[in-house]
Amino acid sequence: MQAMQRLVRSSRRGSHRRRFLIFKCFLACGVTMLIASGALIFYLYQADLPLAYSDRHSQLLSRQGEAIAVFSSSDRSRSNVALNHISPYLIQATLAVEDRHFYDHFGFDLKGMARAVLVNLKEMNKVQGASTLTQQLARNLYLSHERTWSRKLKEAMYTAQLEMKLGKDEILQMYLNEIYYGHGAYGIEAAAQMYFGKSAEQLSLAESAMLAGVPKGPTYYSPFNQMKNAKDRQRLILNAMVETGNITELQAEKAYEEILQFQSPKLRTTGDQAPYFRDYVRNVIINELGFDESLLENGGLKIYTTLDMETQKAAELAVASELKDSPELEAALISIDPRSGHIKALVGGVNYVRSQYNHVFATTRQPGSTFKPIMYLSALSSRKMTSASKFSSQPTLFHYDNNRKTYSPKNFGDKYLGEIDMRQAIAASDNIYAVNTILTVGADQVIELGRKMGITSPLNAVPSLALGTSPVSPFEMATAFGVISNQGKQVKPVAVLKITDDEDRILYEAPSAAPEQVVEPAAAYVLTHLLESVFEAGGTGNRVSADIKRPVAGKTGTTSTDAWLVGFTPELSTAVWVGYDKGKMLGTAESRKAAPIFAKYTEKALEKVPPKIFPIPDGVVSVYLDPATGKLATEDCPSKKLEVFIEGTEPTETCDAHGDKEPEPLPVEEKTQSRSWWSDLKRWWMD
Template structure:
């Protein structure tokens, strides 16, 4: 018997199993269908064949009708029934699939007034089901978000750890670091070379379960969320060390859901690709500690003035505490806050068993953190100059380097102190705000370089970059050119008298003239007129070539005024140009870099010992030293003090007292001192023979302690100078511009240009042997 969904319809057609005209019709009629009333069944039709194998239900059994537990199916009213069929409740598709005969939940009461045997779920059960359903949906949604943001990342197999920006360690002549340069501020240090409590401090305060998770710490994240909820703000972070490293290596600092998802993905990748120790080493060498310090080595150097290899437990704790807020917890900014944070780190270390309670309690009391060092001093000028030269020495580089220099740290400190103290005591009175001290060995090796009064206030390196007029400090090159061109010697006589060069009238500082005098006396007293006469005799072009041969590299203008130092030069090139007088006449190019190595010890550059080039013959070196020694004995630098050492040098003061110089030397060292103002404004009559000589004397005295005394090269014995002090400042008189290029037409008719006038004056001077001649010599004529 086939039962369909429309069994209540009167016009239901039952299937037929025969197609011939004589086949029997076995379809049911409405009379054959049960009524569900429990009454007697309708009589069966007898016509047609009967199938004995099929057993039709017998609804007339009185026992079945009396059974109260049995519900008979109802297929609708009979054809003759007058009662209206009840309206069937619509059944959903899923209800039909799961079972068509399932009773409706909307029934007010079960049949026959009996309570339902199906138990209703409690509220807790429904709540649990709801939560589970939400969890499943959340997991699906979260997985989709993760998959979406992860898809926006480059393929992990193509990722490479970015190289750490190279750090350059600047070392002194003994190999001891004196400065760092580079984006990180410090070199990378292997984990094996750090004290064990350094990584332990970071693990204790930043990621206690570092060795238990695979990049993301779910328990730590839950703990951080709980703490933040309890405190009503963000008091803890849930990022692991691996996540922090992933952020530092690949991601921006912007806070967003996308960055956090990518951070987690990258943390899993880092954990799979690298071991815990490698991750810890990379983290410690890249994390930021404030003040431009990246990595524990840079931080230890910056805050404690020592390598991370030498820090103690309390210092390691302070560094670990800095990571949370580098600026706010900086020891140099708020020492008390830094100590309090370090105490928290020590407590965490004790809780994790890295240190004992006793060690944690006594760490600050027994070994307090070292005070933060003072801001970088004058050695910063050296470091900057080294970095300017590095590309030219080794080309491009992408690894940590160690640059060994020629700097003597003791002399660097002494030079910085001498300059700073000199300006502090007398700078305001003299109207001087800046200065330079540069000291070279006779071969050109820079032993000390101070490019300004205070590096933290101004990083401009005046020693190597400031172009200033040398004034009379340029005269030695004029005298040397004249010695070579005119075959003169220190005893040669030149007339100190007014002269004109096509409208230009150079004058002495005192505007007085001494008449005929020896070259030694004229140079020691810095007589301007004699220097100009010698420059014209030798030829300005020849003077320029002589200065360039000795080491001047700045452009020089070949005109008569060059004899008075009107062309600008830098302090370091002026000092190097004096070095041939100290070393016997050999070229001395200034240099500061001796060797460049990688952090692994591979040599990338090493300065080769070059063959010495003779730029001044030995006899004239002796003559120059004889004349320049007189400057310190009785001339413009007679206030110089360097007990026991033969020394020589020259003062210089530019026009309107804008620059004050002294370049002095011994057989051991050449040192130049410059004072002035950055805006080129005039000083208050600061001259080379004053404060520059005082600074030079103080520094050179310290620099020569413990050094064996040596004589200056050369055999010339200078005569005794006459006790007159004309000064060393020139003033350009009215007329032609002093910078006008020279030509022979500029020489006044009264000025000799063949040397005969000098020889005639010498003969006349020799005839003045009586008292009148002595007075003429003393007062320069009548």
Template structure:
């Protein structure tokens, strides 16, 4: 006990304990640690020291020393342990925050999805079905969806095959399968990689309908939410039916109907158990397991599906064993046929005809499937046999009716190797195949087929065009000069009528490419495309009417709504009929005695012109009847020279092979206002009696590599004997 008094000498109440002992405790300046801080006293945060100057008369409450506290009131707690209540408390807190986080995540993922009310089953991607003139399907552009097939119309083992291999608990889960996810996770851990997936059929449908194929956590959560939504909105059978009609099976086929047609050539309603197993097996990896790419892999996967179907008791063990190794694959080749060049061309012009395609359409074309097949075989076979000999790697063919409707088109020898369309896109020098426009310009300016011009050396400011044989024949008629493709006569004629007028004539007949109006235009030095060159020859076969080469006749939706209907060309008369007659007479002689004398088309009047560009880089022949106008081109994509391939060689052979097949069963018809079979010379010969001795043969061709032509029975001329032919040449050309 300590006693103390105030400085005023008043009474002071006794204070007991530690507080009393400390009440008179004072620190002098000597007691302080040097440099320990300022001189102001500091209050303790735990204890208040009573100052002598305190005016409060009440004594502070008595506090017992820690050592004096009752041991019974203190509890001994093991360090590191928490009460059970606290565990429950913190567990509840963490659970609440976890639930909030999950809800927040679901809300965040849902915010990145379209509004639920707008999540209707989307339309399939639009497809373009291309049909021939006979209505048969030639090609399909875009994806290949088959018609929707109702679940009840499919054999029961077909949907069960998908359930067995993809989602065994499909009818028992609610859109996601926790057991399936757990099983897949365990398998992936055991195999140290992704060996199984836990997605249900509903999840796969959600991904296929609404989402991308990217592998992200966000996309997976979206897939789960959409699967739950689909399960709430649709029945199990509706989901299964949607899945079977939308899943991808490889080779551009979407849905079981398209896949069955693609791989088996039959409807999905008629597939066997083995075929159903193969289709179900493709879903895992359609690109890798498609039977047209990997038949062994597809069959092995089908066996796995059959085993799963037997385990699920969807089929018996006997059925599974009987089906193993017996799928009747009927794989159709995709993307190899030359009809794909036509399909690509249609795809290019479609936007101009109907605008952006946002629904599936059927394009009715002018293509004749039979002629397309004949054209493809003719080009491919001839190149296979002679491409090495002549160093020719590519070829193209375009055949159209006299009104410009394309009946066949081959843009190259192998579409799967090169999709470059040499019939439409490529532009090459036509060589002498351009000369008819020069001669037509001359005819329109008053010259005639009998007009004589000089075949002699020529020098135009240092440029010296020559005939291929370096031989010259002096005075020749325009008919002979065109038939023999004499270069000097063509150049002289072009300069005489004016290069600009020649260009105008070519453009009027249908050439759309830029042409240089210079002296060399007469030899075809300006580049053109095959389709426009063939189209420009069409007026010679139809009496002088201008045409626009075309392949699309009609475009309609799958339900029959017409989006486009081709109207008749309104280009009118581009050549006077009398000039058409003269040109046909002249160009007939090309096939009878000129550079295309190897062309054979018995019973038909035919005319045309060969062409060979500089250094033998391009070989052409454009020939026509009153039924078809057909052009053939051969050359190399890199514009390298061939080994003296000429227009009168391979192109004429391909043209003859195609035209013979194309005219079988067609009644012959003459060319517009042309002379009778036998040409102009036969008409003149009617009034002349030939001598008994043979005459001199006509001059050799000026086209590269062309030997002097001889008359044969194949030329279909009544006076084809060499004696009469030579005698007429002597009389007409003064030789």
């Protein structure tokens, strides 16, 4: 019995010792943690916060590496305002939707974090976040948008520092002056002025609830871009304000039903170069490459582009010089290197301050006769027609759709030329010949080729398609004509070559251009040879031929509201459009503005590039024809012209209308008088 009692007492003493040892361990760990926490808190309190991340602006760089624009500028889009000069409704709306317990926590909402974890686990997806305003401020001020554990740790440290060094009102004021509200507006004062033309202090309940919803997704919830999304989020915020007791249900309902008076986004006055190109690149980066808009605005990115500033300045100068005396007339110019797809120049309008609408991508303009080359290329490549094919240019009533419909086009000025071939039809822009061509080839085949060449706008399979009645954009036309210039190869246009972050790490690099052979090189060259006649005697572009000192091919086009010239050299494919935004009719002088813009731009842009003839591919043959008969010319033919064909499609019958001798085809070596110095050079090269 005594032995048993001694054993029990010994066991109790051992248990007490173990508990004491465990207590000592916990105490030591607790003291260590307290010391470490104290040291960390002391360090964070003493340490300086880094330079605000938002002070670093993303830059747009030219092909030569020259900075030409920024995507953020505090001079134009940021205006700090004191908390007591911000509408109480805006403050309440922001806290209700972003951080209801802002004044109760120390920078981290532990209950909110736990709740978010449970919700996300239940949904097996990240459907709810728990970032406080302080955390968001720390992220926007000091951190990039990379998703790593190190960034999360830094965010926590900066959050704690902000809470230590600043009062709650100071943090809230800084947040409202820092947060991005879309369209280049940082801070609530800039946003209030941009969206509603008033100060942040004057914002109503409805306006406050609308603006408080934008920072969640500046593009997705912008009332300028997505009104339905913006209104849905406004309702959510008003309901949140009801839940927090800031407003009544009746106030919420009235605010939601209120029709808000928005104003257009304020004009940017940063003095950026190539503003239309900058806006286009912004759209590409956000909507095509998937970059976050706030990262683009203040992430310190470098965007390397294809824009050549000398070429761009040549384009801007050409447009300005021709339209300086036409205050309402608008213009667009897009120029692409067909060999690489690089966009070298882009002018979306005459005056960016007056109108930010980028006419280069306007798909409401009829291209007129500039569409005809696409149709003629289809005719040549299908072998259904050649450059010697003839139709009678005279008033004609065409029947189509199994003779159920008719179409009666006219030539400009009711001018008809009689029996003509394809070269004459292109030079004179003959509509009767064009409609005969599309009925011979088939509209569906023309549309199919147009798609391959880069036309994405809807095209109607009707005879009038031959005359360019289906609207397309200048961008599409420059892309399509680039195929002709590039020996039938299509290279997709590209504007952004590379994007790096503020530490020069590559975030995006454009893939190598992959040319697609859309049509055979021989067909593209034959059409190019025909399009050169537009700038020669009798051609619709002849009046500017003296201004162009190099081989050039192209096509003019004129409708009642639109004037075009789309043309190319071996180095550039360029589309020029001139017209009015309101659909006003063009006068005679205004309809002739596109050609001189094209000529001035082309010469200036290529002034340092030696003139080059268009390279002649294999599969092209040249023969002399008798213009009257279209047959192979002989020595007895009183006139003759050199014409090119896809090998195997050239005429084989010799002209027998002149002379008594057995007709012998005229050898190609015998030349007739050249139309221009580069025609001599070209024919010498062909021979």
